[in-house]
Amino acid sequence: MAAIGANPYARIDDLLSNVRNFKIIESTLREGEQFATSHFSTETKIKIATMLSDFGADYLELTNPCSSPQSRADLETICKLGLKAKILTHTRCTIGDAKIACDAGVDGVDVVIGTSQFLREHSLGGKDMAAITKQALEVIEYIKGRGVEVRFSTEDSFRSDLVDLLSIYKAVSLAGVNRVGIADTVGCASPRQVYDLVRTLRSVISPATDIEVHCHDDTGCAVANAFSALEAGATHIDTSVLGIGERNGITPLGAFMARMMPSSRDFVLSKYNLKAIKSIEDFIAEEVGINTPFNNPITGFCAFTHKAGIHAKAILNSPSTYEILNPEDFGMNRYVHFTSRLTGWNAIKSRATQLGLSLTDDQVKEVTAKIKMLADVRPLAVDDTDSILRSFHFEVQNNKAEQNGQSEQQNGENGENGHVEA
């Protein structure tokens, strides 16, 4: 918090921003089921739903019950669990799908229809916007009549005609839809495009209508686009664990939390159990047979590893110099990598102190040069560097002893490794 409070360039949010007030629609059980290798059993779905609800996800979105008999049975089972999170399902915008969804006992139905010329031509057989709007209003009326929450989303929103989009959103907002959704289905949107569309939409629909954003990650902007949407007034963000979904997926839950922490630390900590992220990710990775990406925010193996000498020096003085996230908030640890050719004497001095070796700054600089020279030749393990340090310390003590006219070798903490070559 100090790090952010002290940032003179921090953005002052305007009144429409929901950066400090948003809800998560966790779609691992819908979008995530569309991931190449997903095949969740009923038991697994229950486990995932429970973990995500315990984490604090506001909504869980499940696969359309019309997809297969088991999808329908699983949706009914999860609706009956009595989880804290609200249960949604994601269906085509038809009365048939909506009826089966409501019958399953969901808290809300997320209906979606393609509005881009691409989808209208190739997926919907050439429907025009008037027909799409009429169909949407009928389905919304039906779902509301069943006493169930309803969201209306366009698909491929960023390649849809802006006038078409705003017209249909205005119509469904007037019809009392709870939430409208914008979907970057193909992952083409950039942050400023998202900001502009959400901000424009906010001015067109009723203030009572929430705005949900669903961002695919084909061009690496899914987290940034979600953040920009909140800045513009969106209220709900779609995520999945590790981002799994169609192609390379959507906004990952963990990375999204990493993005929100520097801006909204108190809000995030009040709602979400960040320390559960690692185990939820591990479970999903195991289930779908993937590895957590090495560069995953928070849980990637190197997310909190510091290597360069200049970085290590400052990190040792004060972690916030090179960290915007505190690993402890996520139950993770910081690691300062002191054993490479890029190391510096501050990192080595810190390690010597950890080992209980007493060396002057000049001595530390001397042994650091030695370590860097060896690291030039081959990678050094922590053990290697520790041995070099202990050996150097042993010699230093020996020389001192000799200079003092004493011939007996020093013993103590440096004795055991004193024989290792330096």
Next chain:
Amino acid sequence: MAAIGANPYARIDDLLSNVRNFKIIESTLREGEQFATSHFSTETKIKIATMLSDFGADYLELTNPCSSPQSRADLETICKLGLKAKILTHTRCTIGDAKIACDAGVDGVDVVIGTSQFLREHSLGGKDMAAITKQALEVIEYIKGRGVEVRFSTEDSFRSDLVDLLSIYKAVSLAGVNRVGIADTVGCASPRQVYDLVRTLRSVISPATDIEVHCHDDTGCAVANAFSALEAGATHIDTSVLGIGERNGITPLGAFMARMMPSSRDFVLSKYNLKAIKSIEDFIAEEVGINTPFNNPITGFCAFTHKAGIHAKAILNSPSTYEILNPEDFGMNRYVHFTSRLTGWNAIKSRATQLGLSLTDDQVKEVTAKIKMLADVRPLAVDDTDSILRSFHFEVQNNKAEQNGQSEQQNGENGENGHVEA
């Protein structure tokens, strides 16, 4: 291109935007060397430099020659290779470092100094801005005097005082620095912050001074921030292969290319050899002992895999419905996953056609229901689905034959798998 040209919501770039005119500073041999497990031999560095130059990277940035004797020797070696890419090194802002860099034969020196209060207190021992500016001007004058290109960057720019930042950038621009750098050293910046800072900076410095942006990925915005910087008028983007660097790294080269393609297809194709990305990434991943993230844009194993029935149907009709990137541009392939409970009859029909099986639409729908039912029970491999299709087709042909009063079984393409249970 059609996909973008037809997007009615495409942003119209203003005159300052460099989205269609940028340069890449490839820092795998500097930032990438700071990655937790990097330890590049001389031979490996030569290979990496050559691959990246052949790819089309405009600049290669190498580790400070003062880091270790081998770092210095390797820099000299790579400067002598005669690569198409210009060779830079990244040093502290001191005459000592600058002299050794120039002596090594580089085309340019990238100097960096911390300006945030955090770095000034914890890394620079409390230097004030006047002292930092004076030092910067001396170093810039020295490097220019050596006839070498010079960039001046602040470190941790987004947590520095805005007035301090603009003052020092203005001063170095007046002193004729070739390029100023903004560094999101801790990965805290959001796209709109980056846009605003670059845009403000553009109005303060000389139009002749280029702007470089270096984005860390701690909060998942490194690609989006680089893009936003270009929109605001930045000219140079720092990347590394797979994004490797301190902590979870910086803007990844491949993901950045994925981001730029939809906006700047012709420019990108004219400069960069996109088909080399996969092999460059594979080489680096092998060298530093990591896996390409499953969700990596372009090269992640599922980047071009489509699964949901509704998606597969449209993709089969026209790939651009659900793809903003053409896999062929990157030498990759599209894969439509037709063998899951989320499949649809269009995907199955396409597969039947691939297998040379003639079925009516009603028959395809019947066998699709069968496949979905089985996929509910256990994951189906491609072979499984193909067997079901062949078996179903065999039965259909048989029934037809029986109805025609013929008793002999049909042979042909469906014979070999006809016995497999359906």
